[in-house]
Amino acid sequence: MANYFFIGIGGSGMSPIAQTLAAQGHGVCGSDRNNDRGLNQASFDRLKAAGIKLFPQDGSGVAGCDFVVASSAIEDTVPDMARARELSIRTLHRSQALAGIFNEKRGVAAGGTSGKTTICGMTGALLTRAGLDPSIINGGVMKNFAADGMSGSARAGASDIIVIESDESDGSIVNYAPAVSIVSNITKDHKPIDELIEIFGKFVAAARELAILNADCPKASALRGLASNVVTYGLKPGADIVAERVSLRPFSASFTVDGLEHNLQVPGAHNVSNALAAIAVGRHFGLDAQAIRDGVEWFSGIARRFDLIGEARGVKVIDDFGHNPDKIRATLEALDALPGARHIVFQPHGFGPTKFMRDELVDTFAAMLRPGADILYMPEIFYAGGSADKSISSADIIGEVEERGGAAKFFATRAEIAAPIAAAARPGDIVVVMGARDDTLPAFCRDILAELSKTAPAG
Secondary structure (H helix, E strand, O other), rough: OEEEEEEEOOOOOHHHHHHHHHHHHOOOEOOOOHHHHHOOOHHHHHHHHOOEEEEEOOOOOOOOEEEEEEOOOOOOOOOOHHHHHOOOOOOOOOOHHHHHHHHOOOOEEEEEOOOHHHHHHHHHHHHHHHHOEEEEEOOOHHHHHHOOOOOOOOOOOOEEEOOOOOEOOOOOOHHOOEEEEEEEEOOOOOOOOOHHHHHHHHHHOOOOOOOEEEEHHHHHHHHHHOOOOEEEEOOOOOOOOOEEEEEEEOOEEEEEEEEEEEOOOOOOOHHHHHHHHHHHHHHHHOOHHHHHHHHHHHHHEEEEOEEEEEOOEEEEEEEEEOOOHHHHHHHHHHHHHHHOEEEEEEEEHHHHHHHOOOOHHHHHHHOOOOOOOEEEEEEOOOOOOOOOOOOOOOHHHHHHHHHOOOOOEOOOOOOHHHHHHHOOOOOOEEEEEEOOOOOOOHHHHHHHHHHHOOOOOOO
């Protein structure tokens, strides 16, 4: 067994790997700047409960470790990194640590610009429900496993099957050697489309047993010639696995596959599509149709994916991870099943990603905001630290959306937003808060609920 030190251990991509290594008997400790700031303490308390020791991010905890694990977000100037160099301790990228766990097993890797977290959770739930006892390493908290002795973003199974969310944002997806590769879609997010197609092409070609591709995404479907064994899925005719009789409800959905009805506890056409990918995995592992249906229906969702936080004064408040144009569009389309005006709070994450996706974000909001019914509220871009070109502001996006006829408001700080929403919202309206990386967004949703409870609507 080895000793690992994780820098930024609270991160969504780091925490589940750390928990899994600890569950396997390795020594695991780490640091996180948010822990030092007293932020999101519940998640760090769960790490401590798993036997993981936390240190300040000042270099004091690195000595004695065999490996230091860091993600692409960790700068070389962080004291823990500097201390690791002084002590000549080998540094692993987050993806290398994950590959060390994943590549020695019969692995299912869920990839794609959008949907991979949910596909990973659905597939893991399906295989668990069927008794195959997989390990799962996910970038989001899976509600089915949140009370399983771990934080919910990981599950330690006893079989040789493992399901992971594989991230393409830094190109590290090519480090994995999957038995099954899944590509949900390919749209602009962290990298240009041409670069993403090349990365996902290598990911599909690496599949030892099967590649599962979304036939509704032309770019994903076009990769089918790179693998020897391919299964496609989709909402349109022509795929190997097709959803029919799709019914979308405010917080659930149903559909049939080969005449058998499936009922989901999560909403939206995008989640019907995600379920089809999980069904393809279940079939590949030899499960019968009833066992697959039971597993899909058992899946209870991912935290911060269309999460109903509460309702006050007849106004529902929903927390969502939507942060790129594709995810934002899917969330707003799912909201179409609910009546009432929409108060949309979007907090961009990172100056670089916001600048990269600026035009697409403007296009999405300009197209999706319903005249006279929807309002977009944006605080300044969330900044987690490190070097950044701050030449863009949320105000720039708001200005362009307004120029194109959308109702949009900029706020210098997020704290200023709750009161205007509470004053404007009417019974039956919806508030949806979208954004990534910032673990305090669920608390902000609760702030809006509190403001709604004490504020009478204008007029």
